[in-house]
Amino acid sequence: MRLKDRVVIVTGGGRGIGEEYCYGLAREGARVCIAELLPEEQVAPIIEDIRAEGGDALYVRTDVSKQEDTERLAKVVMERWGRIDGLVNNAVWQPAKPFNEFTVAEFDKMMAVNVRGPWLCIVAVYPYMKAQGKGKIVNIASQTFFYGWWNLAPYVASKGAIVGLTRALARELGSQGIRVNCLAPGLTVTDGALEPVNESILPGQVNKWLDMHVEGQCIKHPGYPQDLVGPLLYLLSDDSDFMTGQTVLVDGGWVMH
Ligand SMILES: NC(=O)c1ccc[n+]([C@@H]2O[C@H](COP(=O)([O-])OP(=O)(O)OC[C@H]3O[C@@H](n4cnc5c(N)ncnc54)[C@H](O)[C@@H]3O)[C@@H](O)[C@H]2O)c1
Secondary structure, X not given: XXXXXXXXXXXXXXXXXXXXXXXXXXXXXXXXEEEEOOOHHHHHHHHHHHHHOOOEEEEEEOOOOOHHXXXXXXXXXXXXXXXXXXXXXXXXXXXXXXXXXXOHHHHHHHHHHHHHHHHHHHHXXXXXXXXXXXXXXXXXXXXXXXXXXXXXXXXXXXXXHHHHHHHHHHHHHXXXXXXXXXXXXXXXXXXXXXXXXXXXXXXXXHHHHXXXXXXXXXXXXXXXXXXXXXHHHHHHOHHHOOOOOOEEEXXXXXXXX
8 A cells, every 4th residue: 555544635525536536545545635615415425435445534624715724624634633644636616618708706716716725725734744844745737738728718727827836836845845746637527527518618519529539649538537546646655756846647648748
């Protein structure tokens, strides 16, 4: 087990790719905190599954865009397990429409959840990682930042900001033993990703959207949440200790950088 007894927070871990991360982490021996806006009853089955397999997991109701929530999150995790080894900044708000149809409030919310949220979570866990002399932060970006997609402009901008945040914090925190890397998934089959496609990117043609992606990829199947678990575990494990500030693209080999 590569992450035996490590304590890892996964924001937005209550569904989609984040849920798969939680299961993957628990299988590697990590104690997992699911920091979610979703209500506890929706997340409870994941916690129960992990405990049934002999693991340990915790739900903390968190809105990552609110500092009082992120500070409380770190405190609750410290009270429960006494350390924080990893943070996965995965929570997202990802609506889609033509760039000029977003309201200012929607644009600001996207930045608050997708950019301010990861920053606030890092601010909250930093004192504990610093005191430990080690920590692993994985920010979740997106292939869309490298490729550009229509009807996703504020989302793509928010994911670009995450790549920038990763690089800047890698330099600022490296000497304290804190590694900051970024995982950028390509299109991955989740409700959260396919709903906006169905509603406004390619209305009613989700399969065509998936086919377009598979056609562009070297590896000829759609991306699924489990395709991202291995790279995430690597970035959280000691195997990647000499790596920081990097963005790892996992998209079946469409975009290469
Ligand atoms: N699915 C894809 O195709 C794809 C592609 C590239 C990148 N990504 C990235 O992967 C991550 C997960 O994507 P997904 O498709 O599983 O998303 P999803 O929409 O299925 O899940 C996102 C989760 O974040 C939670 N969340 C939303 N706002 C929150 C807040 N303010 N505080 C706490 N939690 C909040 C939601 O409740 C939800 O459980 C995101 O960062 C996304 O940008 C996904």
